[in-house]
Amino acid sequence: MLLLSIDWSFIIEKLILISVILGASLGVATYATWGERKVAAWMQDRKGPSRAGPFGLLQPIADGIKLFFKEEIIPNDANRFLFILGPSLAMLTACMASAVVPWGPSIELESGRVIALQVADINIGILYVFGVVSVGVYGIMLGGWASNNKYSLMGSVRAASQAISYELAMGISLIALLMMTGTLSLAEIVNQQHGFWENGWFTWNVAKQPLGFIIFLVCAFAELNRAPFDLPEAESELVAGYHTEYSSMKLGFYLFAEYVNLFISSAILITLFFGGYNFPFMDQVAGSVSPVVFSIICVLVLLTKTIMMILFFMFIRWTIPRFRYDQLMNLGWKSLIPLALVNMLITGAIIIWVLN
């Protein structure tokens, strides 16, 4: 199947993979909204959504339908083009980051064809995620500004400064990790964390970079605009922050993008620090089942870990109160960045003097 010197079967394979991943992330995000409400209810000792379907399982679908059919309002003084561009960008960038996550080991078919469960194993891997995340803030900024509303503007300005401040610490903490892995490719990073225990130490990066992981995690909270760093939409001060003026599915896009982001960043956190799809005794399992089944097990392991991570994000949200803006900036610039630098320094020293 060669036409225009393009391998079409390759493209079809990737298209299917992309569709599956997109569908899965949208599905997980949908049920993450349900999960969030259930977790909140559980922590606050109430029942949460329970009417639509068993355990309220149909609630997200009902919400989606509601958002679709609501009246769409664009404020008179809003910049129409940017007003629509904002949520679209938010959704687009949220979905884009999933392209480099390795969802499972490659499957080798009997025909010799290798199907990678990763859309693109690009050389710069994790930097691609950074690029997408750094562009993601435009969705919030443009939407907030185009609404022509003070609260929205405040929210978007906060989002921008927060994202930029925490990207630095995130990047530096990641550099320490990359110094140990020696590669940027996520597939390679996952392969290095094969299994669970090797040479008398854990293979997962969280055991090699504990401080880096904590910094990265805190920064991930900030980048996601999740509580305790949800200042861009602090409802007690800014009504609803950047999406005050939004209604209908455009609002839905913003809310939804947040959960897609949550899912993807949890997956990336797992990939970087918790071994991705690796699990203890995976070699024994691989030996006893067919490759396809093994791949499916791996994907399920990754999903389980990711969902646990999402749950952790939710627990934090309902545990810790929101930061004040100056506290946020102080934490970012005066604690996390120096800490990340120290971590990088220590890592470098260890690599030079201990590991060599």
Place this chain on the structure above:
Amino acid sequence: MNPHQLVFWILSVIAIGGALGVILSRNPVASVLFLIVTFFAVSGHYILLNAQFLAIVNIIVYAGAIMVLFLYVIMLMNLNGDVEPQKSKLLQFAGIISGGILFLVLLAAFKTTQLSTTPINASTSIGLISELGQVLFTRFVFPFEISSILFLSAMVGAVVIGKKD
């Protein structure tokens, strides 16, 4: 025309169109957005050259950080198309003439140059991050290290200028 060339032409059109949009649009926010589009197109060109690292850093640093700050300032100052000061016709005319002359000179220079058609003999991995690191820490180690002085002084400057007395 192979796909490579096709992508090249599309990206070039986007890049030049975006750059023109930056200077022609009256609304500063639109200018910034056009500039971001241009950066993306330029990053696309980098990828065509297999300079993946440069491409993504261009997006992270320029599109993702510097332009966000630009937008930040423009939004906070509430600059709109009508706030922009109108330059006098004479000044605009002078600008067009001098810019046009420079353009002509450079165009003529490019037109008359015999560009060598033999491609530069470089490995395809030259733009990848490992190669880049090798070069930065060997051939260009002095410029690379000394640029830290530049950044240090810029940081000191930011504190000196920005901090409240």
Place this chain on the structure above:
Amino acid sequence: MILIITASIIGVVLLFASFLLKHTSSLLHLVTVLFAALFGVAIWEALQPTAILTQSFYLDAIRVDRFTNQFNVLITGCLFLYILLMKKHIAAVGKYKAEYFALIAFIMVGIFMLSSFNSLLVMFLGIEIVSIPQYILAGSDKENLKSTEASLKYFLMGAFSTGFLLMGITLLYGATGNFMVSEFNFLQATSINPIALGGVLLLIVAFGFKVSAAPMHLWTPDVYDGTPTPFTAFMATIVKVAAFVGFMRLFQTSFTAISSSWSLVLAVVIALTLFVGNITAVFQQSVKRMLAYSSIAQAGFMLFAIISLNAIGRQGMLVYTVAYSVASICFFAILIKMKDYTYDGFNGLAKKQPFIAALATIYMLSLAGIPLTGGFMAKYYMLKAVLFEGSYMWLAIFALLMAAVSVYYYFKVIIAMYFKEGEAAMIDSFTKEEKLYLTIGALALLVVGIFPSLLTGTI
């Protein structure tokens, strides 16, 4: 080479000093010691037996030759004089005393890079390291709107010229595939690459901006006027001379063979610079502004070193470094004590402070280029260099004419001091040390004026 490292370390040490040293006086002592050490290192490096050879460092990224060493000694000497005279005033500009000195140390790193680069990348970084701290120093007086304006103007124009510089470097790289200035392959005039010529043109524009040559000079008066005076004294002298040395180094090593393609452009620039600088300086009321225009006028003379492309021009550059920097720095040191920066502010200074007035007269005579002073010798070398080259007779004659014009506004200061009645009001009096340093400056000018071979003999 060690000089670059020393200057960087001094900058960092000063940054630490800013929160470790609480007293201004101890900071000033430290500053004196550190910059004296820098001067010492420069001399030490120049006295090495290898100093007369051309040495290359870091895979040929920088190349230190005899001229570099001599220039480094002279410029650090000027810097040391500047620090001695101005340190109290620098510390009085604002709150961030140690940071200002640190920025000056960083600027010195850039200056040493400009005097020794062999790669266009190093040259670019050098220019940026010189420029960025200057933007900050220009805006250091935050209470003063004029200072802020100067900083912003300088920054915007500087960023614009950096664009030209980068574009020029890009075109040169595109044409030659090389960053090393010593091996540009268009050195042969037979195979000139038009793209490279475009690059050279853009480089002339960019450097012309940095040295405030005429059509690119428009930022100079406002920036020099608005900047706090101690920093104006630095920017207008040491930094400017360093930019010239970078300019000269690039054009003499790389573009000599194709000089016929660019020297006419530069000649027109020089004529314009001399004309604009001198004629506008005549009409100024403020002495500080007059000095800003005079620095443009002096830039016209210094550009002769670049157009002439010979050893005499290089010697002239060294003489000019001392003559122009020392005279300007010392005169700024006097100006900074005056209450009134206009000519009238100098009225009757000779009666009140005869010694200071006499010294000021020497500086002014030197800037005007009167024989027996360093300024004369500097101008003499420059004219000799361009006449030696032969093709720019008209330019030399025009320069002489303009030098005559410059006598008018420099003498206006002397006339105000000696022949006008008035109360020249000072902010505070000169201490004994300051008088000593000013005298050393004046003596240096006279020595250079009488024995210029002390500076040039070895090249």
